[in-house]
């Protein structure tokens with residue numbers, strides 16, 4: 377860690393704070409959206425391409441009850457998610473819900489509709505999927521298999537031995553491609569990107585809770601090792617948030633809160 381992190385943090389906040397009258401009037405409407413960086417990432421060199429298709433939506437859940445009962449739960453069972461459950465979680469976080477012509481809108485809001493967030497999955501137990509590292513191809517709505525291997529110990533090691541991660545059916549790693557947002561918002565992008573990730577994670581909480589699955593957001597992981605594992609540079613494309621999801625026994629939430 378950098379010895380001057382407090383000074384750097386203070387400088388960052390000051391350097392990205394605005395004052396009334398400081399910005400040129402009408403700058404946002406002059407942004408040429410057609411020149412924005414590409415919104416969609418896909419991989420060519422993959423071991424599997426798994427089409428997801430339209431998820432099979434369950435009966436509607438009561439939002440107010442979901443909010444009342446939302447908890448972070450970590451006591452996962454050694455049981456697989458169905459591919460439809462995973463598809464619902466992905467749709468709830470990144471699914472395309474409107475076509476605006478040269479861009480598309482999603483279930484999760486994004487600053488300027490620029491969608492910097494990418495989704496990587498460390499799949500441990502999902503019916504019909506080999507264990508491994510996958511990337512969500514949002515445009516074609518499919519999973520791209522990047523590494524075929526047992527990911528549970530990798531997730532455990534990369535989160536400094538958080539037990540839930542090796543039990544989870546799937547560990548989500550959200551990354552950001554900085555230029556998508558920075559191209560328009562410059563210094564402010566370094567705030568927007570993390571806000572985008574927070575919105576995505578909250579949608580995952582609600583979707584997982586609606587399906588009766590356990591979920592916990594994770595802020596504590598080893599960034600450098602994660603970037604190496606994902607094959608991203610850690611500066612222009614970096615990890616921004618994680619979450620673990622798995623099946624629960626369905627007991628009292630206090631019992632489900634911590635891994636046994």
Ligand SMILES: Cc1cc2nc3c(=O)[nH]c(=O)nc-3n(C[C@H](O)[C@H](O)[C@H](O)COP(=O)(O)O)c2cc1C
Nearest residue numbers: 446447448449450538540592593594595596597633
């Ligand atoms: C940004 C963020 C990072 C978090 N990081 C972790 C983590 O690394 N490990 C963990 O077990 N829980 C983590 N949590 C979950 C919190 O501990 C949890 O939300 C908090 O205790 C409140 O409990 P509740 O979500 O059940 O209401 C994180 C939550 C957030 C929002």
